[in-house]
Amino acid sequence: MPFNTAGQNDALSGGIGNAITHIGVNTLVTAPPTDTSPGTGTTAAATEAAGGSYARVAVSWGAPAGGQRSNSGLLTIDVPAGTFGFLTFWTASTGNSGTQYRGWVPINGAVSGFGTVDAADLTANTVTSPAHGLVNTDRVIFLNVLGGTLPGGLVEGAAYYVVGAATDTFQVSLTSGGAAVDLATTQGELYFMKVVPETFGSPGQLTVQAGALVLDGTGV
Template identity: 50%
Template sequence: MPFNDLGKNKMLDGLDESVSGAITHVGVGNLTDPGTGANYAGTEATGGSPAYARQAVTWGAAASGQKSNTGALTFDVASGTYAFLLFFNASSGNTNNFLGYAPINGSVKGFFSVDTTVANDALFSVAHGLSDGDRVQLFNVFSETLPTGLTEGTVYFVVNSTSNSFKVSTTSGGSPVDITAVAGGEGFFQKVIPEVFASQGQLTVAVGALVLDGTGI
C-alpha cells in the first residue's frame, strides 16, 4: 500500500532521536550486507587512535517524505573499507538495537523494472545515473520479490550500462547475473561508494547528507 507524503512524514518522525527506541546513534560498517534483522549482520568499525565510536544524531522534522540530520557527524576510523552508515538506538552493543542503514555516498538511487522475457538480464531505469564499475544495492518494493537470481542487500557491480538500463555482476567487469524469472518484476537501486582508508582517518557526514527516504514506502 503506498502512502502519501503526510503519512511518510509521520512514520519518519517516529524514528526521531526524541522518540524512545528510535535512531539515537549512527555507526560505520564494512562492505558486508548489514541485513534487516534486529542485530547488525556486518562488521562495525572498531579500534584506532583516536578510537572509533558511534555518534549521537539529531534529526530534523520530516518533509516531502524525507528526514535528514541537523548536525554534522565525524567518525574516527582505523584503516579499512567502509560502505554503510548504521542506525542504532544505543551508543554501543548489537543486541536488538539495530534499526537499519544507509549506503555511504548513496545519493544516486531510483526504481527499475525487468524485461518480462528475462532474456538480456537488464534492469531498466530511465536516466539512472550509473556507470560500469559502480557499486549498487538492490531492494524489493511494496513487498514484492526481486527477480530470481538477484539478492536483496548484496553489493553488486554495474556492468553493460546504457543511458536507460544496466546489468549487475558479483565482480567488477564480470559476467552479468543471470535473471531466470521476473518474480516481482521491479525494485529499487541505490549506489554505494565505499570510503577506503589506508591509515587512521576521519569519515564525515555533512549536515543534511544523511537522508531517511520514504520513497519506497
C-alpha cells in the same frame, strides 16, 4: 495508509526521528555477492567497524519539514583501516543484541531508483530503469519491492558492479568489468541504491555533512 505532510512530520517527530540517537559505520568487503548490507533484521548483519578510536557518534535531527527530517550538524566518525560501505542507525551508543539497531543507508548513496526485469530483460540479463544515472564500475545494491522476489541470480542486499550500462538499462557483475549475472527465469521489480565505498589504508575519519542524512516519511 498514506499520510499528509503534517502526518508525516508527526511520525518523524515522535517516532523514528527520536528513536535514532547514534550513527555507526559498517564494513563492505570486496567479493560480491558477499558484500551483504546490514539488512532489516533485529540485529545488523554486516560487520560494524571496530578498533582504534572508532565509536558510534551521537546525532541530532532538525525539525521535520515537508515530511522529511535531516541531521542538524556535521558528523565526524573515527574509523580504523578498512573498506566501509554503510552508515547504520542505532538507539544506543553500543550493543547489537536485538533492541538497538534500526536500519542503514549506503555511504555516498545519492543515486537510487526502481527497475523492472521483463521477458526481454531476462534474455539480455538487463535491468530496465529509465535514466537510472548509473555507469559502468558503479557499485549497486538491490532490494525487494513490497516484499516481492528479486529476479533469479540476484541476492537482496548484496553489492554488485554495474556493467553494460546504457541510458535506460544496465547489467551487473560479480567483478568490475566482468560477465553479466544470469538473471535466469524470474521477472519482477526491484529497488536499487548506489554505494561508493570508502577505503582507508590507515585510521582516518568519515564525515557526514549537515543535512546529508535524511529520514524520509513521504512514502508513508
